[in-house]
Amino acid sequence: MGLIVQKFGGTSVADAERIKSAASKIVKSHLDGNRVIVVVSARGKTTDELVNMAYAISDNPASRELDMLLSTGEQITISLMAMAIHSLGYPAISLTGSQVGIRTDSTHTKARIVSISTEKIDVELNNGNIVIVAGFQGIDVESNITTLGRGGSDTTAVALAAKMKADFCEIYTDVDGIYTADPRLVPDAKKLKQITYDEILELASLGAQVMQPRSIEFAKKYDVPIHVRSSFNNSSGTLICKEAPEMEDIVVSGATISKNDAKITIRGIPDKPGQAANIFHEIAAKNINVDMIIQNIGAMGLADVTFTVPKEDLKVAMLTAEEIVKKIEAKEVVADKKIAKLSIVGIGMRIHSGIAEKMFSSLANEKINIQMISTSEIKVSCIIDENMAEKALLAIHKTFGLAN
Amino acid sequence: MGLIVQKFGGTSVADAERIKSAASKIVKSHLDGNRVIVVVSARGKTTDELVNMAYAISDNPASRELDMLLSTGEQITISLMAMAIHSLGYPAISLTGSQVGIRTDSTHTKARIVSISTEKIDVELNNGNIVIVAGFQGIDVESNITTLGRGGSDTTAVALAAKMKADFCEIYTDVDGIYTADPRLVPDAKKLKQITYDEILELASLGAQVMQPRSIEFAKKYDVPIHVRSSFNNSSGTLICKEAPEMEDIVVSGATISKNDAKITIRGIPDKPGQAANIFHEIAAKNINVDMIIQNIGAMGLADVTFTVPKEDLKVAMLTAEEIVKKIEAKEVVADKKIAKLSIVGIGMRIHSGIAEKMFSSLANEKINIQMISTSEIKVSCIIDENMAEKALLAIHKTFGLAN
Numbered sequence: 001m002g003l004i005v006q007k008f009g010g011t012s013v014a015d016a017e018r019i020k021s022a023a024s025k026i027v028k029s030h031l032d033g034n035r036v037i038v039v040v041s042a043r044g045k046t047t048d049e050l051v052n053m054a055y056a057i058s059d060n061p062a063s064r065e066l067d068m069l070l071s072t073g074e075q076i077t078i079s080l081m082a083m084a085i086h087s088l089g090y091p092a093i094s095l096t097g098s099q100v101g102i103r104t105d106s107t108h109t110k111a112r113i114v115s116i117s118t119e120k121i122d123v124e125l126n127n128g129n130i131v132i133v134a135g136f137q138g139i140d141v142e143s144n145i146t147t148l149g150r151g152g153s154d155t156t157a158v159a160l161a162a163k164m165k166a167d168f169c170e171i172y173t174d175v176d177g178i179y180t181a182d183p184r185l186v187p188d189a190k191k192l193k194q195i196t197y198d199e200i201l202e203l204a205s206l207g208a209q210v211m212q213p214r215s216i217e218f219a220k221k222y223d224v225p226i227h228v229r230s231s232f233n234n235s236s237g238t239l240i241c242k243e244a245p246e247m248e249d250i251v252v253s254g255a256t257i258s259k260n261d262a263k264i265t266i267r268g269i270p271d272k273p274g275q276a277a278n279i280f281h282e283i284a285a286k287n288i289n290v291d292m293i294i295q296n297i298g299a300m301g302l303a304d305v306t307f308t309v310p311k312e313d314l315k316v317a318m319l320t321a322e323e324i325v326k327k328i329e330a331k332e333v334v335a336d337k338k339i340a341k342l343s344i345v346g347i348g349m350r351i352h353s354g355i356a357e358k359m360f361s362s363l364a365n366e367k368i369n370i371q372m373i374s375t376s377e378i379k380v381s382c383i384i385d386e387n388m389a390e391k392a393l394l395a396i397h398k399t400f401g402l403a404n
Numbered sequence: 405m406g407l408i409v410q411k412f413g414g415t416s417v418a419d420a421e422r423i424k425s426a427a428s429k430i431v432k433s434h435l436d437g438n439r440v441i442v443v444v445s446a447r448g449k450t451t452d453e454l455v456n457m458a459y460a461i462s463d464n465p466a467s468r469e470l471d472m473l474l475s476t477g478e479q480i481t482i483s484l485m486a487m488a489i490h491s492l493g494y495p496a497i498s499l500t501g502s503q504v505g506i507r508t509d510s511t512h513t514k515a516r517i518v519s520i521s522t523e524k525i526d527v528e529l530n531n532g533n534i535v536i537v538a539g540f541q542g543i544d545v546e547s548n549i550t551t552l553g554r555g556g557s558d559t560t561a562v563a564l565a566a567k568m569k570a571d572f573c574e575i576y577t578d579v580d581g582i583y584t585a586d587p588r589l590v591p592d593a594k595k596l597k598q599i600t601y602d603e604i605l606e607l608a609s610l611g612a613q614v615m616q617p618r619s620i621e622f623a624k625k626y627d628v629p630i631h632v633r634s635s636f637n638n639s640s641g642t643l644i645c646k647e648a649p650e651m652e653d654i655v656v657s658g659a660t661i662s663k664n665d666a667k668i669t670i671r672g673i674p675d676k677p678g679q680a681a682n683i684f685h686e687i688a689a690k691n692i693n694v695d696m697i698i699q700n701i702g703a704m705g706l707a708d709v710t711f712t713v714p715k716e717d718l719k720v721a722m723l724t725a726e727e728i729v730k731k732i733e734a735k736e737v738v739a740d741k742k743i744a745k746l747s748i749v750g751i752g753m754r755i756h757s758g759i760a761e762k763m764f765s766s767l768a769n770e771k772i773n774i775q776m777i778s779t780s781e782i783k784v785s786c787i788i789d790e791n792m793a794e795k796a797l798l799a800i801h802k803t804f805g806l807a808n
Contacts, residue, residue, distance in 0.1 A: 016460035050480070056420035057484050058491040065490070068498050069483035072476035076454070079473035080461050086469070087462040094472050098502065099547055143503055 002167040003125075004029055007039040007135065007157035011174045012231035013077050014044035022172065022231055023084035026130060030090060035125045037164065039135045039157040040081055042073025063108035067137075067147045071097070074134035074153070081132045092130040095120065097137035098145065102156065104138035110149035111138060113156075116163040133160065151212025158215045162222035169219070169226050173210055176230035177238035178203075180254045180402035185390055188403040192253060194239040199253050202345040202379045216240065243347055251348035251355060252400040257389045258341045261291060261308040263371070264321055268331025269303045275328055279305060282324050288313040291341075292374045292383065302331070306372065308383065311337060339371065340389035343381040344396060356380045362399040368392050406571040407529075408433055411443040411539065411561035415578045416635035417481050418448035426576065426635055427488035430534060434494060439529045441568065443539040443561040444485055446477025467512035471541075471551045475501070478538035478557070485536045496534040499524065501541035502549065506560065508542035514553035515542060517560075520567040537564065555616025562619045566626030573623070573630050577614055580634035581642035582607075584658045584806035589794055592807040598643040599657055606749040606783040607658050620644065647751055655752035655759060656804040661793045662745045665695060665712040667775070668725055672735025673707045679732055683709060686728050692717040695745075696778045696787065706735070710776065712787065715741060743775065744793035747785040748800060760784045766803040772796050 006029065008022045029036050042050075050069050054061040061069075078094035085092035101117030124131045135153025138146050148155050154171065161169035178200065179189040195203075197220035201213055210228050219226050219240065229237030269275050276295065283290055293307045309317045314335060321333040342363075349355050356373075359380055363370060368391070372383035384392055397403060410433065412426045433440050446454075454473050458465040465473075482498035489496035505521030528535045539557025542550050552559050558575065565573035582604065583593040599607075601624035605617055614632050623630050623644065633641030673679050680699065687694055697711045713721045718739060725737040746767075753759050760777075763784055767774060772795070776787035788796055801807060 016457070019461060053420070053480070053484060054487060057423060058487040060491075061487045062490055065483040065486045065498060068486075068500075069480060072479050075476050075479075076457070076473060079469040080457060082469045082472075083458060083462040083465045086466055087464075094469060096472075096549075145500075 002034045003037070003164060004034045005037045005039060005157050005161040005164070005166045005169045006172060007153060007170065008041065008081075008172045008231060009153065009174070010041040010044050010047070012172050013040055013081065016080075018231070019077075019080050019084045023081060023088055025172070025231070026081075026085060027088050027090050030130055036130045037121065037125070037160055037166070038081065038130060038132045039153055039160060040074060040077040040132065041135050041153040042070075043077050046073040046076065064144055067108045067145050070147050071134070071137040071145045074136050078132045078134045085130055085132075090130060091128050092132055093124050094132040094134075095124070096134050097156075098139045098143070100133055102138035102159075104140055104146045104148070106140040106142075106144065106146065108144075108146055111140070111146035113138060113148070113159050116159060118163060121160075121164065151215055154211045154215035155218060158219045158222075158224055158226070161224045162218065166224070169224050171211060171226055171228045172231035173228065174230070174232065175210060175228075176233065176235055177228055178210060178240070178254070181256065181393060181397050185257070185393055186397050186403075189397065190402060192238045194241060194244075194247065195253055196243045196247060196347050197240060198243075198378055199345050199347055200240050202343070202376065203254050203256050204258075248348045248351055250346060251352045252344045252346035252402065254346075255342070255344045255393055255396045255400070255402065257393050258343070259339075259386060259389065260311055261339060261341055261383075262311045262314040263306060263308050263336040263339050263383065264314075264317060264333060265304060265306040265336075266321060266325060266330050266333045267302075267304050269305060270329055271297060271301045271303045275303070276305065278328055279321075279324050280307075282320050283307075283309070283317060286313075286316050286320055288317050288320075292372050292381070294372055308339070308341075308372070338386040339383050340386045340392075341381050341383055342389065342392050342396065343379055344400065345379045347378055349378050349380075358399060359396060362395050363392060366391060366395045368395075406438045407441070407568060408438045409441045409443060409561050409565040409568070409570045409573045410576060411557060411574065412445065412485075412576045412635060413557065413578070414445040414448050414451070416576050417444055417485065420484075422635070423481075423484050423488045427485060427492055429576070429635070430485075430489060431492050431494050434534055440534045441525065441529070441564055441570070442485065442534060442536045443557055443564060444478060444481040444536065445539050445557040446474075447481055450477040450480065468548055471512045471549050474551050475538070475541040475549045478540050482536045482538045489534055489536075494534060495532050496536055497528050498536040498538075499528070500538045501560075502543045502547070504537055506542035506563075508544055508550045508552070510544040510546075510548065510550065512548075512550055515544070515550035517542060517552070517563050520563060522567060525564075525568065555619055558615045558619035559622060562623045562626075562628055562630065565628045566622065570628065573628050575615060575630055575632045576635035577632065578634070578636070579614060579632075580637060580639050581632055582614060582644070582658070585660065585797060585801050589661070589797055590659075590801050590807075593801065594806060596642045596657060598645060598648075598651065600647045600651060600751050601644060602647070602782055603657050603749050603751055604644050606747070606780065607660050608662075652752045652755055654750060655756045656748045656750035656806065658750075659746070659748045659797055659800045659804070659806060661797050662747070663743075663790060663793065664715055665743060665745055665787075666715045666718040667710060667712050667740040667743050667787065668718075668721060668737060669708060669710040669740075670725060670729060670734050670737045671706075671708050673709060674733055675701060675705045675707045679707070680709065682732055683725075683728050684711075686724050687711075687713070687721060690717075690720050690724055692721050692724075696776050696785070698776050712743070712745075712776070742790040743787050744790045744796075745785050745787055746793065746796050746800065747783055748804065749783045751782055753782050753784075762803060763800060766799050767796060770795060770799045772799075
């Protein structure tokens with residue numbers, strides 16, 4: 001007899017029909033002889049509605065009270081899900097984060113799980129119940145209700161699976177797995193049968209459609225196999241797991257483009273030691289994450305430094321950069337928002353060579369100019385013109401034989 | 405420095421504007437130097453909406469899960485109320501029934517409070533906070549969420565006031581006090597300055613507009629003065645309290661009509677000992693509350709027994725009565741739904757005589773026939789034709805000088 005954690009997201013429990021449909025999937029796992037723990041999110045737009053209620057009252061609601069408010073969304077879903085399972089004739093019990101004993105720190109609206117008590121869940125599983133747990137929520141040491149932030153229900157599901165030593169954690173969502181590329185951009189993208197935690201973390205922009213990086217990091221740390229699958233059909237999805245020997249044959253697992261970054265260039269920097277440290281110390285002090293950095297030494301002992309930042313931080317980053325320009329007596333600073341980051345990811349890159357070169361050639365063949373390059377052990381990323389992004393993705397997808 | 409419990413019902417917190425308005429009243433009490441505990445209900449139609457969600461899933465939702473679901477209604481209100489007080493610049497904290505430590509029995513959907521822990525509330529009051537408590541809810545010994553049934557938030561407020569030894573309990577609602585009669589039926593009905601617990605309990609149909617009898621019984625038991633007042637204006641309302649000497653001068657405090665009962669008559673009962681016991685034993689076995697009973701001995705040793713039951717129980721009561729008729733060999737049973745119960749209530753009746761006679765004369769003057777009579781120490785009730793009810797109420801109201 002196995003132990004499975006099944007998580008249903010907001011779109012999978014948006015209305016009575018979908019809750020009943022999810023209940024059928026849950027009951028099927030129960031009838032297959034498994035002990036089943038279910039984690040649910042708030043229904044459809046419930047969280048947005050609750051947030052709107054708060055902002056109708058206050059421009060700046062206290063985070064403790066926001067958590068008190070938002071946690072009702074999942075509490076509604078757990079009770080309805082238990083009723084749906086009951087009406088199919090099977091035993092189920094709903095539990096809030098507090099009732100389970102999901103302890104977090106006190107960082108309201110983005111709390112981190114500190115510990116999970118298994119006692120109550122064990123009792124209810126031993127009673128023969130399907131146990132329905134409210135995702136996204138916990139309590140701190142003073143019993144204040146906390147929430148886990150974006151993707152919090154995924155975190156709850158993975159944490160429960162880790163703590164309960166579940167055989168695997170099924171994430172039911174509105175896509176049916178992880179693809180080699182975004183199928184809306186690459187029509188012949190292929191669903192992956194399996195992918196490693198590291199690859200999915202690098203494929204952030206693909207992974208973000210399905211699960212938040214934080215819960216994947218958690219799954220990796222505790223070695224919880226995650227099965228991402230659709231709540232609307234029965235096709236098998238994608239398994240996210242640790243590296244297996246046969247996976248090294250797949251050199252590139254997926255390709256992705258992201259338009260979330262902007263590029264800043266500081267020109268004419270007097271070339272002396274400590275200039276880069278000066279620049280990035282100031283940027284970091286504003287809590288801005290710099291992704292790629294390149295530095296060129298130009299004519300007359302003057303250097304140019306180019307780096308990328310999230311588009312949402314561009315305004316603050318530019319103000320900071322302008323101050324830096326004055327301070328270090330550089331010539332000027334310019335920004336470019338019209339860029340895209342094209343990435344290929346694959347665990348097999350570690351043992352196969354020439355992958356980056358193959359990517360650059362493919363882009364050259366398409367007459368696409370590469371502005372910046374960064375690599376990791378299992379990833380190559382290039383910054384290119386935003387207008388070329390989709391064309392580049394199609395070319396790369398084909399070059400690495402990712403299509404069906 | 406006083407301690408006040410203030411309760412705001414569903415209509416008083418129905419939308420953002422009303423919550424803000426209630427928050428102003430709360431802050432005013434805080435600024436007057438009081439320690440303030442606030443109890444709130446679910447907003448407007450929230451409970452109905454939640455119940456509809458449940459019945460969209462299941463025809464027969466489990467009561468434990470209904471409680472899990474319904475308790476979110478009050479949890480939403482407490483968080484919004486805390487935000488509204490914060491945005492006025494004052495400290496407040498919301499607490500669920502579980503967080504306060506409101507322990508109940510395990511009778512889901514109509515649980516009874518077993519104990520209340522004051523520790524958390526004391527801490528938060530000592531921190532200078534206005535404490536906002538979710539009404540209607542508690543937890544049982546296994547930490548299951550329970551709800552207290554109809555009027556549950558009133559019960560929470562009164563129980564907290566009793567336990568915390570509050571100076572008084574303010575019930576904010578959509579009427580501005582208790583009247584000598586229903587102002588919709590008697591245009592010159594007068595708002596009462598004060599009334600005793602016993603009177604308000606007898607004036608059930610008036611009291612029901614404002615508070616459930618159960619919470620008034622609780623207030624009486626623990627001697628909690630209740631101030632019923634409007635959440636929409638600042639006029640002083642009606643104080644419900646224990647008897648004071650000056651209140652005995654008021655012979656009749658109020659008059660009321662109720663159309664909730666039906667009358668059943670069993671005719672031609674062989675007149676022998678134990679027949680009444682036979683009849684009412686069977687009726688009681690169906691959990692039907694009989695209100696008035698009269699018995700006449702007619703010709704040939706046959707008796708008639710007439711009694712009233714709640715209209716909603718009439719069908720079951722008639723089926724039972726028909727079985728009884730066969731069993732005791734009575735002649736027949738007939739029902740009459742077109743009746744009304746006219747009542748006058750007043751603590752002063754105890755020491756003033758001739759009150760019932762004055763009521764009967766007044767009805768006789770209006771040519772209204774009295775079908776049944778029942779009296780208690782502080783009440784006289786008559787069953788009359790339903791069509792005469794409003795006319796009778798106006799006459800009685802005038803006879804006893806209740807008008808403005």
